[in-house]
Amino acid sequence: MDSRGVVITGLGVVSPIGNDVGEFMESLKQGRSGVCFLQELAELKFSCCIAGTPKNFEKARERHFNERQASLMTEATAYAAVAALDAWRDAGLEIPEPDSPVDWDTGAIIGTGIGDMETIAQRIVPMVNDKKVRRMGSRIVEQVMNSGASAKVSGILGLGAQATANSSACSTGTEAVAEAVWKIRAGLAKRMVVGGTEGPSPYTWSGFDAMKVLPRKFNDRPETASRPMSATAAGFVPGAGAGILILEDEQTALERGARIYAKVAGVHVNCGGQRNGGAMTAPNNQGVRRCIHGALQDAGVQPKDIDSISGHLTATFADPIEVQNWAKALGVAPGDFPLINSVKSMTGHCLGAAGAVESIAAALELHHGFLHPSINCEDIHPEIAPFEEKVVRKYTDYPELQCLAKASFGFGDVNSCLVFTKWNA
Amino acid sequence: MELQQVFDKMVEILKPFVKDPAALANADKDTHLIDDLKVNSARMVDIIIESEDAFEVEIDDDEADSIETIGDAVRVIMGKMDPVANPS
Numbered sequence: 001m002d003s004r005g006v007v008i009t010g011l012g013v014v015s016p017i018g019n020d021v022g023e024f025m026e027s028l029k030q031g032r033s034g035v036c037f038l039q040e041l042a043e044l045k046f047s048c049c050i051a052g053t054p055k056n057f058e059k060a061r062e063r064h065f066n067e068r069q070a071s072l073m074t075e076a077t078a079y080a081a082v083a084a085l086d087a088w089r090d091a092g093l094e095i096p097e098p099d100s101p102v103d104w105d106t107g108a109i110i111g112t113g114i115g116d117m118e119t120i121a122q123r124i125v126p127m128v129n130d131k132k133v134r135r136m137g138s139r140i141v142e143q144v145m146n147s148g149a150s151a152k153v154s155g156i157l158g159l160g161a162q163a164t165a166n167s168s169a170c171s172t173g174t175e176a177v178a179e180a181v182w183k184i185r186a187g188l189a190k191r192m193v194v195g196g197t198e199g200p201s202p203y204t205w206s207g208f209d210a211m212k213v214l215p216r217k218f219n220d221r222p223e224t225a226s227r228p229m230s231a232t233a234a235g236f237v238p239g240a241g242a243g244i245l246i247l248e249d250e251q252t253a254l255e256r257g258a259r260i261y262a263k264v265a266g267v268h269v270n271c272g273g274q275r276n277g278g279a280m281t282a283p284n285n286q287g288v289r290r291c292i293h294g295a296l297q298d299a300g301v302q303p304k305d306i307d308s309i310s311g312h313l314t315a316t317f318a319d320p321i322e323v324q325n326w327a328k329a330l331g332v333a334p335g336d337f338p339l340i341n342s343v344k345s346m347t348g349h350c351l352g353a354a355g356a357v358e359s360i361a362a363a364l365e366l367h368h369g370f371l372h373p374s375i376n377c378e379d380i381h382p383e384i385a386p387f388e389e390k391v392v393r394k395y396t397d398y399p400e401l402q403c404l405a406k407a408s409f410g411f412g413d414v415n416s417c418l419v420f421t422k423w424n425a
Numbered sequence: 426m427e428l429q430q431v432f433d434k435m436v437e438i439l440k441p442f443v444k445d446p447a448a449l450a451n452a453d454k455d456t457h458l459i460d461d462l463k464v465n466s467a468r469m470v471d472i473i474i475e476s477e478d479a480f481e482v483e484i485d486d487d488e489a490d491s492i493e494t495i496g497d498a499v500r501v502i503m504g505k506m507d508p509v510a511n512p513s
Contacts, residue, residue: 068441134486138470 002250002263006181007423008363009258010091010246012083015357016052016239016347019060020086025364027346028372029395033223035237035348044202048214050222052239052348053200054079072139073152074116076199079242079353080149081156084110084193088157091246092258096158105190107162109180110150110197110244111172113352113410117203119143149197149242161189167352169410170312171269172196173243174355178267178416180247190252195356197242204351205238211281213316214238226349227376228313228342229323229384229391236314237348243356245363262366265403266299266419268292271412278413283318285325288415292329292407295417301403303330306338306419308371308398310362310406313342314349315376320383322409327387334386338405341374341392355408359418362406366422369399426506431480431499438475439495442468454496476502 011021016034018024027034034052041049054060061070061078064085070078085095096103119140127136142148147165154163162183168175173196180192198204208214215234218225227233253260270291272284296303309326313319327337343358350357365371371392380388407417436449443449444463448456458464464472473489476482476498482505492498 134470135474137474138467 004185005250006184006247006264007250007253008245008261008264009248009253010087010093011261011360011363012085012087012090012244013242013357013360014054014057014060014079014083015241015243015350016054019054019057019082021090021360021364024360025368028343028361028364029370031346031373031375031395033226033346033375035222035225037219037222041202042219046202046206046209047212047216048209048235048238049219050215050225050237051200051205052226052237052350054241074119074143074148074199075240076112076116076197076242077143077149077152079199079240080110080195080197080244081152083195083242083244084108084153085156087193087244087246095156100158102158102160104160106157106159106193107183107189108150108154108159108193109162109164109166109176110153110193110195111166111168111176111352112146112149112197113167113169113172114198114204115146116144116148116199118199118201121201121203153193157193159193168414168416169412170349170351170354171408171410171414171416172352172355173357174359174406174408174416174418175269176356177245177247177264177359177418178269181264181267184247184249191246191248193244194247195242195244196353198240198351198353200240208238215315224376226315226345228311228315228345228374229319229381230315230377231379231381233315233319233381236316236344239348239350239354241347241350241353241357243353243360245356245359260423260425261363262420262423264418265301265421266295266297267417268294268298269416270294271414274413280413281411282413283321283409283415284413285321287413288322288325288409289329291415291417292326292405295405295419299419299421301419303332304336305403306330306405307401308365308404309338309340310358310404311340311342312407312409314344320381323384323387334390337387337390339371339390339392340387341372343372345375345377355406355416358408359406362404362420366401366404366420369397369401371396371398371401428499428503431502432495434479435476435495435498438472438479439464442472452495454494454499456495457493458495459493480506482506
């Protein structure tokens with residue numbers, strides 16, 4: 001047994017392609033897009049009027065919360081809370097009574113990329129401007145603080161090891177997993193509830209629309225809009241959702257006979273420092289490659305051991321650069337390149353939740369032995385053409401899948417990379 | 426509005442804020458919101474806002490600070506209500 005081993009024992013997801021793990025996995029296998037046209041965005045004169053958002057969330061929410069309880073939470077917190085409680089149960093753990101003892105061995109790191117813009121825009125700004133501060137009520141702070149989701153979840157579960165939120169733009173969800181792994185390895189927690197969440201809000205997406213980084217010409221065919229690795233990729237589709245994983249130290253998981261999805265064998269986080277071509281909105285390629293190297297080294301695996309890559313791959317000009325960075329970091333020719341796919345081709349980009357949602361996909365792929373298709377890349381980007389046969393475009397049974405690398409990159413030139421390995425009991 | 430009606434309406438307003446519903450079932454005018462009903466003190470402002478809406482009155486901050494029991498709340502609200510429209 002690996003004394004530093006960290007394993008995944010529970011999964012919970014609220015996403016554009018499913019609000020529970022079963023539905024999410026089925027959508028992944030089917031290559032089902034969760035991107036839809038939103039009339040609200042058209043009325044607000046957005047150029048991009050489509051988004052990937054969770055559908056019929058009320059039904060999922062009712063698994064854990066009544067209407068009044070839900071009305072006190074923001075959408076982002078509700079997504080995270082539902083995903084966290086689902087993950088907790090999925091791990092075979094009991095949801096404790098409110099007066100149960102504190103669980104000092106378990107903590108929570110649930111990040112968010114942008115925070116709750118909806119509450120700021122719909123309540124704080126109008127009420128302050130209308131001089132109605134005294135009518136705001138007591139919930140505003142807990143709703144807009146970035147740690148709102150982790151605070152809610154830790155309160156329900158009575159978690160005592162830590163309750164915090166990380167934030168590193170589009171790298172947030174992946175970084176949260178890395179932070180939790182370090183916490184467990186350091187012996188400061190036996191178990192962590194970890195992931196990311198992002199609510200749906202035009203106010204969150206408006207800045208990206210203004211930057212012209214969202215696709216403008218797919219409003220009439222939303223399910224084809226998220227096109228990672230495609231020659232006609234025209235920007236990322238904004239999304240929302242939450243992904244939560246239960247990570248445990250290997251010994252604790254084994255002692256209680258937990259079902260193990262996969263092992264988080266290696267993690268690395270860094271920043272390109274906005275040097276050597278890196279900028280607020282673009283990666284220093286050296287930083288990206290160092291991050292991938294770091295995760296492999298931490299996992300003790302060689303480049304040839306990587307069977308599959310779950311890319312950041314958002315459907316922007318950065319996709320070909322990312323593929324090149326993977327190839328250079330792994331030091332392999334296109335023929336020896338791992339298979340590669342993008343969850344975002346179906347979900348759009350769930351921002352701070354993306355890395356967590358995609359880590360859940362990775363854990364499911366390793367546990368069940370398959371690779372999900374990366375949709376909408378029939379017309380492969382010319383710069384990715386040498387790797388075309390490595391792009392997973394159809395559902396693929398892959399029982400031999402042993403090792404999967406997942407990376408996320410974000411504004412601020414930040415990078416995070418995880419190496420997951422199959423749990424071979 | 427009769428005093429009993431105001432009391433009953435206050436009890437309704439308090440329901441979602443009370444940790445122990447049994448304590449509210451046996452409440453009287455001396456029941457302390459925080460000590461007896463275990464209302465989170467941070468939520469007192471929400472109870473004031475809901476009371477303002479329910480009784481169509483305005484409760485200023487000093488009056489709100491004086492409310493410790495259900496009886497206090499009823500007293501403040503009764504004092505605010507239009508005596509013509511509410512002769513009791």
